[in-house]
Amino acid sequence: MLLAPALFVSAVLFTLGVGGVLLRRNAIVIFMCVELMLNAVNLTFVALAQQLGVAGQLFVLFVMAVAAAEAAVGLAIILAIYRHRHTVNLQNINLLKG
């Protein structure tokens, strides 16, 4: 069985996603890193479904549907921000602060 390597790849992908969200400035790239984390989780679901039953595979379908909706809304927001500010660099988008 390939459970251990699959989980390892999933962990690497998730860490890459977190690192990207933390370190990158571009909103599009951060958005892609979020997708990466979601897919890392999907991989974990699928890998563990072999042992724990079909529910994990079902959840993957849900996650993909939510991710698609999130992508649509998220990209629309980024587009709107770009129209206003002519940048998607999150360091410059800091109006909401104490």
Added chain:
Amino acid sequence: MPPPGFRLDLLWAVPALPLLGFVGNGMLALTRPKAKTAVSIIGVGVLVLSFAAAVAAVAGFVRLHPAAPLVFRYWEWMPVGDLRVDYALELDYLSAVMILVVTGVSALIHVFSVGYMGEDPGYARYFAYLNLFVFFMLTLVLGSSFPVMFVGWEGVGLCSYLLIGFWFNEKINADAGLKAFVVNRIGDFGFLVAMFLIFRHTGSLDFDAVFAQAPTAFTAGDAAITATTLLLLLGCTGKSAQIPLYTWLPDAMQGPTPVSALIHAATMVTAGVYLVARCNVLFALSPLSSATVAGVGALTALFAATIALKQWDIKRVLAYSTISQLGYMFLGVGTGAYAAGLFHLVTHAFFKALLFLGSGSVIHAMHHAYHATHSHEDAQDLRNMGGLRHHLPWTAGLMWIATLAIAGIPPFSGFFSKDEILGAAFARGTAEPIWLAYWVMGIAAALLTAFYMTRLMLYAFHGPNRTGEAERAHLHEAPWSMTGPLAVLGLLSFAGGVINVPALFGGHAFLHRWLAPVTAVADQMHPEVALPAGVEWTLVAAAVLVAGLGIFGAVRLLRLEAPVPARVAPPERGFARVLWKKWYVDEVYDAIIVRPIQWLSREVLWKTIDARLVDGVMVNGSAATVRVFGWVGSRLQTGQVGSYVLLFVGGVLLVLWAALR
């Protein structure tokens, strides 16, 4: 409830009518202060009707002649747990005397006020307050329980404050009102605590229940009853201006003169005497308290009389005289001679009201004379008077009657009442020597009383006139509305003694027997000591001799040419200065009580506790703490999404670490 047909159901009207007058005059004062005729009709009318109602009620009471007090319950006032206090009025032999005196003297003084206050812009307000005072005074004497009495007790204090500071535009008057109010609070504290103690020991506050249970609820002479009665006495010393709380009464003379006559001579200040007489069962249970009451009275009688010797303000002389005479009443009720104390209360109400109204008549004339010449001399200073008998013959003659009455010259009313008090003190002294000392003090005070009253009369009405050449032509006798009440009071001062002529002079001691049911229990505990007739005659002779000596001494010693007008008078010297300065009691109180309290209030309570602790630490401190937390929290809100994520991830890692540990 009493059987119908005795007019006793009119009792509620006795206090209600003055209250109605207060409401009517109060509304006029607010809407039409110039409607003086209407104010006079309402103000005097309700008092006359109230007096008539009181007479009718007492007449019904006499015909019924009940053994127990008649209690009229009107509504439930304070039902709290075991305590039930009704708003109820009580008519018994004691309150019957009081309502007649209060409504009668009040009615006369209201009539006098019509003339005296006629030109005052606050006329309606004055009558509103005066009516309200009578209402509270009647509540005080008619209340059938301690709380109802306390309502009247506080109410008369309020009216006293309002009327002392009636001309509040001048700071000295407002201050005098405040002083009276604050000093009375000290006494009221004693009254309140005594009330709590009474409830704790007897479980009731109704007079009937308390006095019926007192002999069993308290052990005679133990600490509880002594503390209760001494606290009651503290309340009495405040209201009735006895040592140590008497200092407010002389200052209270800043009010209009009829107010001084009504509140600060005839009625309110006698409330303490009434309270002791009402609580005679309690005081009889505590020999120590009775001795203290008598001692305070005797000491005050002598002490205030010495001060009166050297006062120049005509009303201040009378104020100290009032304190002194109230001392006699306390000596009487403390001795157990409740009837004698009440007798002196009644006769004093007559002759002291006459003296005050007479002085009001004098001040009225002096004031008008100075007003006519635009002079700013003191219209109340004896040194500015002299020879007034030529200008105010009625006032002079009537005031001489009152002077002879207060000095104790037979057959004037004061002679009988004062003699009975001194006789009772002497009789008790045969068993307990301390009362002999009280008797000596009383006799000495009687000597001084005769002296200072004669001094007042001589300086005001005899000798050369010192008012001024231009003013002399403007001195006139007051209108009939002022001299009329004086004449009635003069008659009462002369003949008031007939209500209690003792058996020694062939009388029937009417008041004594009238009050016997009220003081029956106390009399049983301390039976009256009967003196042999020879001793009594000697005492009477001594008292008359002393009074005569006082008058004779004043006539011989005082040189009527000596005083010079107040404006140019030299300050007093030596011992006279000590008396003139009232033994420096006000200064001593100021130094040891008023100033420390002011210092404590300003430096500790205000600047430290209020400004620093409450405002600084608690109010502003909590605001500052919140602001610090808010500042720290706002630093976290950088607007950088990355930093939020970092914190979020850090938090998740922390939770994971904690969960997997």
